[in-house]
Amino acid sequence: xxxxxPRRIGVFSxxxxxxxxxxxxxxxxxxxxxxxxxxxxxxxxxxxxxxxTLAPVTAPLLDRVVEHCGIGxxxxxxxxxTPDLGRFDLLIDTQALxxxxxxxxxVPHRRFLSAAFLRRGLGGAAVxxxxxxxxxxxxxxxxxxxxxxxxxPLALPPELIAxxxxxxxxxxxxxxxxxxxxxxxxxxxxxxFIALARLQAERGRxxxxxxxPQEADWRAQIVAEVPGALFPEEHPAFANTLRGPLRAxxxxxxxxxxxxxxxxxxxxIAASGAPLLSLFGPTSPAKFRPVAARSAVLRAQDHGxxxxxxxxxxxxxxxxxxxxxxxx
Numbered sequence: 001x002x003x004x005x006p007r008r009i010g011v012f013s014x015x016x017x018x019x020x021x022x023x024x025x026x027x028x029x030x031x032x033x034x035x036x037x038x039x040x041x042x043x044x045x046x047x048x049x050x051x052x053t054l055a056p057v058t059a060p061l062l063d064r065v066v067e068h069c070g071i072g073x074x075x076x077x078x079x080x081x082t083p084d085l086g087r088f089d090l091l092i093d094t095q096a097l098x099x100x101x102x103x104x105x106x107v108p109h110r111r112f113l114s115a116a117f118l119r120r121g122l123g124g125a126a127v128x129x130x131x132x133x134x135x136x137x138x139x140x141x142x143x144x145x146x147x148x149x150x151x152x153p154l155a156l157p158p159e160l161i162a163x164x165x166x167x168x169x170x171x172x173x174x175x176x177x178x179x180x181x182x183x184x185x186x187x188x189x190x191x192x193f194i195a196l197a198r199l200q201a202e203r204g205r206x207x208x209x210x211x212x213p214q215e216a217d218w219r220a221q222i223v224a225e226v227p228g229a230l231f232p233e234e235h236p237a238f239a240n241t242l243r244g245p246l247r248a249x250x251x252x253x254x255x256x257x258x259x260x261x262x263x264x265x266x267x268x269i270a271a272s273g274a275p276l277l278s279l280f281g282p283t284s285p286a287k288f289r290p291v292a293a294r295s296a297v298l299r300a301q302d303h304g305x306x307x308x309x310x311x312x313x314x315x316x317x318x319x320x321x322x323x324x325x326x327x328x
């Protein structure tokens with residue numbers, strides 16, 4: 001007898017910040033496509049951007065988001081009463097810490113799949129190194145079929161699209177530069193970003209900068225050293241729109257390509273559909289690189305060191321040129 005199609009599906013993770021939240025949307029699309037009529041609940045131990053920052057784009061994909069769900073905060077949670085999260089036909093555990101898995105298993109369910117026990121993918125294939133590979137291996141175990149990865153740009157709210165068009169009108173060739181990161185160890189030197197932006201300007205392309213609150217002090221130097229640089233997120237057209245990462249996605253969607261460190265803005269550029277040049281130092285691109293339809297990666301390790309400064313300007317310029325001239 002064929003297994004019944006699950007009507008209530010629960011997915012558990014520890015948390016989502018902006019970077020992993022953006023690439024997990026690829027998984028959410030595939031999950032919704034596989035189970036179009038199911039009620040999908042996303043549950044997290046801590047915060048998730050699906051509940052706020054990315055809610056405008058994940059709302060069509062999820063029926064319910066439960067933050068701080070009462071599972072996985074400490075091993076001692078196992079001794080407490082299991083929170084009432086409902087009963088699931090299919091319960092998917094995306095994380096691999098065994099004590100969290102054991103706590104989740106107590107939530108009523110008919111079928112349980114966990115990354116903690118996932119050794120091989122469909123047909124015995126090895127699971128790839130990227131975090132998204134594990135998610136798709138779980139989905140394929142649930143369905144018994146291959147799942148396609150939809151890497152199309154985010155479907156942004158109309159007001160953000162209109163604001164981006166007002167801030168960056170016409171069909172000019174623009175390059176988005178995101179020089180920031182969560183820590184200085186993940187930042188390619190600002191003077192290299194500036195030099196790369198100047199080179200693009202010399203080639204007739206418009207440098208566009210995406211700066212977060214932590215990089216506000218860099219603005220004056222960029223203005224002084226990159227004449228004509230644009231900061232479109234500051235445009236009045238964005239005044240009454242959503243703040244945060246989706247603005248950057250909208251801006252990047254108006255650009256021919258982007259350059260970013262291993263940080264959230266790289267995932268934003270990737271989510272926009274623009275080709276992305278990703279710069280990596282001490283972290284692993286195999287596991288954490290942004291998921292983009294077209295991308296390239298430069299690793300400091302390939303240039304003699306782990307520090308971001310090991311990546312030469314010439315290598316970045318050549319890689320960006322290849323992205324821009326390659327066929328889409």
